[in-house]
Amino acid sequence: MNLFTRRHFLTQIGSFAGATYPAMMALGLLKSAPVHTMDWQGSGQGKKIIILGAGLTGMAAAYELAKLGYQCTILEARDRSGGRLFTARNGATTEETDNGKSTAVFSEGLYFNAGPSRIPHHHQLTLHYCKELGIPLEVYNNINEASYYFSEGKGKLANQKIRKREIHNDMRGYMSELLFKAIDSKQLDTTLSKEDAEKFLEYIRAEGGLNIDNLYKGTARRGYSELPGSGTKTGNYAAPHPLADMIGSGLANPEFFNVAEYAIELQMTMLQAVGGNDRIATELGKKVGRNIRYRTEVTSIKNGSEGVTITYTDNAGQHQLQGDYCICTIPLTVLSDIDHNFSSPVSRAIDKTAYIQCGKIGMQFRRRFWEEDEMIYGGITHTNNLLYQIFYPSNDYLGKKGMLIGYYNFNDRAKQVGDMSYAEREKLAYEKGMLVHPQYEKEYEQKAFSVSWHKTKFSMGGWAIYSDEERKSLYSHLLQPEKQVYFAGEHLSYLNGWMAGAFESARSVVTALHARVSDQRIAYPKVS
């Protein structure tokens, strides 16, 4: 299917007239050439496209296809668009397989992103659509040295909230100190000049904050024990935590250290839509909303000789819809329970692809005590208990009330919490949260809303997860169309769980479908 070289492909789909061109620059191919604004040739000739799912992928595909002259109909099982892009505010509802329906009851203006909450600065298509749709962005403050590590019940530093900067800088300090003790300057000299070796040692000294004896005794980087001020208030810092204590409490485990710092997906700058990320779905919905049929549950997808036939049910009963092509964005965990006549490798990929278990709870507080009492403005506290993470809001700083994401967990933690009732989850978040923030007792307003994505109807999972082997045995089979049916969604990307995965996949499938219809012989984008 890869009929052209990658450069040729990009040349074909890229517009050279526009003003934005980061993707190609990032790819190292071109110094300046826009790729975000699609500028395909040819027309969709009014072909009928049935899109299954009004999530980001389905809506972005419909938005681009409409520009090309296709007629799109989107079938959406929920009564809202966005799918897993879901901002919980007053009146929002969710429905889980075991727990039934739940409705959020929050004060006006309060919300939390129950789905994706962060936009990495290099997720260019997400940012492209935010710009094209006029959605204002603000920083999602993923890195906050003032937030905590909390190790429940483990080691000498157990059950203390410890500012991340203390652990970060103490660990760096001990590492540098150890290197100075262990190093044989001859080892350095083999690769570096004598002068450069001295500079590298100077770097190590600076990196660790060592004293003139090359020992780590703490620095102000680890935080003040007495804040500096006016007059004679010089400020002071406490002695470092003993290395053995940090290790013994698990604070040097990857679970804690550098989890939220180093990964490129979590590096600053991160962004979010002002007022809630669902704004991205809302604005896309303004473009394609008239084509969405809500509360329609697909029961069957059948490729035929002349097109594709979708059977769905709504309040009025069962219906059939004929299309020239279908773009199926339904999560594979949900699609697996829908009747179809796909080939066996495709069917197997649908049935076997695993999705992550994950869950979040939003909790409303009458006072932003994390800011007022604890100097925490955004960021994340990490724990080793079921909460795993507490997210502090990156919006409305110094406001009156506020919401915390009381936990955001994955895998086994999320499974345990997902198996609880809504009330049990709230109790868990409250009781474990109290260990870190005793202010919960006075400030929590008994308003919570939780979502376990792997138990949520029409989602049934956080996002697709693949091993390298599964990328070959499962994923690869869904990259080609199954006759008239194209598959798309974050699960058909290497950006699983990110909005950008949905957008990238939408772009790919529109590219492939339009190439077929307009005979431009441009295949799915492939890295050559």
Place this chain on the structure above:
Amino acid sequence: MNLFTRRHFLTQIGSFAGATYPAMMALGLLKSAPVHTMDWQGSGQGKKIIILGAGLTGMAAAYELAKLGYQCTILEARDRSGGRLFTARNGATTEETDNGKSTAVFSEGLYFNAGPSRIPHHHQLTLHYCKELGIPLEVYNNINEASYYFSEGKGKLANQKIRKREIHNDMRGYMSELLFKAIDSKQLDTTLSKEDAEKFLEYIRAEGGLNIDNLYKGTARRGYSELPGSGTKTGNYAAPHPLADMIGSGLANPEFFNVAEYAIELQMTMLQAVGGNDRIATELGKKVGRNIRYRTEVTSIKNGSEGVTITYTDNAGQHQLQGDYCICTIPLTVLSDIDHNFSSPVSRAIDKTAYIQCGKIGMQFRRRFWEEDEMIYGGITHTNNLLYQIFYPSNDYLGKKGMLIGYYNFNDRAKQVGDMSYAEREKLAYEKGMLVHPQYEKEYEQKAFSVSWHKTKFSMGGWAIYSDEERKSLYSHLLQPEKQVYFAGEHLSYLNGWMAGAFESARSVVTALHARVSDQRIAYPKVS
């Protein structure tokens, strides 16, 4: 003067009824007790206080003194309040000793903070006043792994813009690798259990991103060379920079590495006032503005037997003003040229205290190319040339036009640039900026405004700088009142150059003055 213990002092000035109490918590004295809202006993009895300077210190002092029943008059040499807290927007003016006056000509809505631009999350009084005055805050995105290091003309990596994440992660990787090569496991065993030693090694491996052979070969942390996407776009990263190349280009020098990362004053979270930090001055001005006499230049400060006499000039000529007390917030570099009858140690401290040389230039661009082309949302690029830093705006992301701070430099760099004309500075910022961002050529709108603080009338310096010795020989003499005259300002704090230093000093001087007037026998705050 330290009549009470520190705990006693805090008990006296702290209100226990309010809802905010971070300072004492941070000081480790109390688990919960507010300190931000002043709740002194006693009245100022209508005493007349002359405050010299309508910067943050002078206005905050007047604001608090008014609450206590004092009558304040503020003399301000400029035609605006705020002093060095200065946001340059259309129509803003500055005046330098060599260069004369300059007026900013920017498009509506564009601005840059020519003075303090960042509020650390632990600068509690700054945040307290923002909250009390209803000033909305947003994140100042000080940490951005996508911004650049740029080493002009030095070594093999010269004249390339290199994403900070490449250098950060490559240096960490080599350091971890070296440690693995150099380490003698017996060295670890002396301080750690065998199990903990293994965990520490695991930490070092994770910290550096080493492969299973404990070698550093790069990871995606250093950035993608091909971005991951949909379909078969797996993403890829390039090989690390050779260690010797990074060192040879100076990128391991403290000047570059971790400058903006580790220092507690620069750790995230950092904040700024929405719409420009001068909003803090503007809102304070709404409280005390009727007491400010603008365009009044103080020429003499004389302590007398019954009070203090200030001589000043304005358009109408020379005037004298009598007060019971004076709070002098005039920068020492300016005060040094004003006639006074202070004692010799005080006079010497005024004359000898050094101020930093620093300067910024704001430049207007028709397009936010750093966001659109380069995925840079806020943060700082560091160079080894005269620019030293380029600041990207942390506001109005995805907007149409935008401002860069084209340089922000100190000391020798700032001296060289400060000696230039306004036009020469613009030319420098343009030409050196072009090395990093060739888009300047097309996008720069020929609108610039520069401030060299050490050359700026009524400021004559960025902020006070002291050696440890000078804290004793100079600084200490200004902490006590000189008869009726109290000294205050960032220069009388350990938070030099920060707005918090001004606020802390204002609090101290109000505390001391009120203790004297109301006979509460509370001295300047001292850490016991």
